[in-house]
Amino acid sequence: MTHTDLKILDCTIRDGGLMNNSYFPIETVRAVFNAACLAGLDFVELGYRNSKEMFSTSEFGPWRFCDEEDLRAVVEGIDRRNTQISIMQDAHKSVPEDILPEKDSVVDLIRIAAYCRDIEKAVILANNAVDKGYMCSINIMAISHESRKRLDEVLDIIKEQTRVKYVYIVDSFGALNCDDVIGLVEQFKDHLGDNGTGIHFHNNQQLAFANNWIGMKYGAEIVDGTLDGLGRAAGNCPTELLLSSLRSEKYDILPLLEVIQKEIIPLKKKIQWGYHIPYMITGIFNLHPGAAMKWLTSNEKDDIVKFYKEISGK
Amino acid sequence: MTHTDLKILDCTIRDGGLMNNSYFPIETVRAVFNAACLAGLDFVELGYRNSKEMFSTSEFGPWRFCDEEDLRAVVEGIDRRNTQISIMQDAHKSVPEDILPEKDSVVDLIRIAAYCRDIEKAVILANNAVDKGYMCSINIMAISHESRKRLDEVLDIIKEQTRVKYVYIVDSFGALNCDDVIGLVEQFKDHLGDNGTGIHFHNNQQLAFANNWIGMKYGAEIVDGTLDGLGRAAGNCPTELLLSSLRSEKYDILPLLEVIQKEIIPLKKKIQWGYHIPYMITGIFNLHPGAAMKWLTSNEKDDIVKFYKEISGK
Structure with missing residues (x-):
């Protein structure tokens, strides 16, 4: 395997x-930003740039909007080395006007997250970002709900109508197994060539790292992780596992362990993420984890059997 | 994939x-036994039958010895259906005399766990078990420390000197990746034919389920799991993930979820198992998890950076 x-x-x-x-x-x-730079990560994503018309600034913190001055406060005084900065726009929750010209921004990469049904909105946002001077990706969410044929159509639209650098396979529901990943990476490469396939997995079935590993083996070019797997519901592939598996002198795991110890593990007192049976259940039924997240805030949260019966209809 | x-x-x-x-x-x-029977599992392992000369009965509970009367107390009144009972003997901690004739026992399968260096002891115990009427396996522990050549020798010894039904690949340290698993399963099948390869993985790198999945795909015949992954250190592949991935009418996941909810999750108040960065560190350095388990009982347990530096020598 070469990378x-x-x-x-x-x-x-x-x-x-x-x-x-x-x-x-x-x-x-x-x-987190400083650790990513020290570790030699290629990109670090600092949040969403979603619309303040659609998200209330009193209900959501600064990293849902990533105002330029907030991003500058993050990077100020930190040696970026070779690490580039990414932000994400949701196709159905973001607007082109919120993107400054690249020369006025610390951002390098703008990732457009889109369901297939929103591909037209994604194309508009992607072209806006590329026209303003950014690297750009389109990240196809909930890909486990899409047919091969529909994905062919969407990949054709992206190729014909945009100049994005990457297109991502996003397993929002943690529903894919290793064979699914191989099939999707090969399909994407048929459209995109050797360059341009990205992968982003969730850990509902304890497969986020394995799926990344397989995806890299089959030629994915850009791979997502999060520190100690921190992410929605069952979370993501731990970035530290990606680094240790690559055994590349380009990366250093130690700064990641330092920030995990100091900043991420203490968050567990307030936020619960990672593999948990209710998330496994939504994963195996190829469903959004929202039902499990809601269940886990209810009085019945420990009744995983009842949750299984509700989800499965058994 | 057919199974x-x-x-x-x-x-x-x-x-x-x-x-x-x-x-x-x-x-x-x-x-647990009742749930395994209701779920249709093929085997359930109720503990070790290790020597009371080597383990103190005041320091270890009954499932380190699995006295016949204790096993009978487990199974009494439960409909076994098609589920068979296994116990394990450690090659270097068990004696042949502790095994009754099969007709006097509720046990069906005796698994002999052995490091390669103990293969001669394992052969003696395996032949003892087979001669007394049991199905038997030899489980090669710490396999990530063995060369391909050494494994060829050991597999030849097992084939020539025993009549065991299965030989297991045991990743005691959680060090193997999916390519390693494919290579080992293929090597084992070269010696054992299509029948007889077993797999047992640990979750230090969040790969226990993925490695089982890949191992099954490449032809492993018998696969280990534990409820909610309960096992040493980072634990094992969750049995419920195995079942859900197989989507076979032979198995029913619901009894497993019921016993996980009632008996396994409450154990988390007393026992901590599952993915944790110190276990990841021993896994990536291909070391026994003992160092991490000891660290986690020390005053420095939260200092994962110091543990990494000690293990890596950096």
Whole structure:
């Protein structure tokens, strides 16, 4: 397995922000950013740039909006080395006007997250970002709900109508197994060539790291992780596992362990993420984890049998 | 992927017993056994039959010894259906005299766990078990420390000198990745034919389920899991994930979820198992998890950075 051109993107703050309405203290975000730079990660994603018309600034923290001045406060005084900064726009929750020209921003990469049904909105946002000077990706969410044929159509639209650098396979529901990943990476490569396939997995079935590993083996070019797997519901592939598996001198795991110890593990007192049977259940039934997240805030949260029966209809 | 002859073995009580000196209440063991029978599991392992000369009965609970009367108390009044009972003997900690003739026992399968260096002891115990009428396996522990050549020699010895039904790949350290598993399963099948390869993985790198999945795909015939992954250190592949991935009418996940809810999750108040960064560190350095388990009982347990530096020598 060679990974000459492989890129690693850590999206701890962005995906983890789905567990705390993006309310991370700036000290935490700076520490994560600094660790990512020291570790030699290729990209670090600092949050969403979603519309303040659609999200209330009183209900959501700064990393749901990533105002330029907030991003500058994160990076100020930190040696970025070779690490580039990413933010995400949701196709159905973001607007082109919120993106400054690249020369006025610390951001390098804008990732457009889209369901297939929103591909037209994604194309508009992607073209807006590319026209303004950014690297761009389109991240196809909930991909386990899409047919091969529909994905062929969407990949054709992206190829014909945009100049994005990457297109991502996003397993929002943690429903894919290793064979599914091989099939999707090969399909994407048929459209995109050797360059351009990204992968982002969730850990509902304890397969996030394995699926990344298989995806890299079959030629994915950019791979997502989060520190200690912090992310929505069952969380993501731990970035530290990605690094240790690559055994590349380009990366250093130690700064990641330091920030995990100092900033991420203490968050477990407030936020629960990671493998948990209710999340496994939504994963195996190929469903959004929202039902499990809601169940886990209810009085019946410990009744996993009842949850299974409700979800399965048995 | 077809799994016509695939067998699933749950070893919750045996491997989990490494976290509590095999002190499970008999009600828990009966509940696990009953659930395994209702779920249609092929085998359930109820503990070790290790020597009372080598283990103190005041320091270890009944499931380290599995006296016949204790096993009978477990199974009494429970409809076994098609589920068979396994116990384990450690090659270097067990004696032939502790095994009754099969007709006087509720046990069906005796698994001999052995390091390669103890293969001669394992052969003696395996022949003893087969001669007394049992199905038998030899489980090669710490396999990530063995060369391909050494494994060829050991597999030849097993084939020539025993009549065991299965030989297991045991990743005691959670060090193997999916390619390693494919290579080992293929090597074992070269010696054993299509029948006889077993797999047992630990979750130090969140790969226990993925490695089982890949191992089954490449032709492993018998696969281990534990309920909610309960087992030494990072634990094992969750049996419920195995069942859900097979989507076979032979198995029913619901009885497993019921016993997990009632008996296994409450154990988390006393025993900590599952993915945790110190276990990840021993896994990536291909070391016994003992160092991490000891660290986690020390005053420095939260200092994962210091543990990494000690283990890596950096």
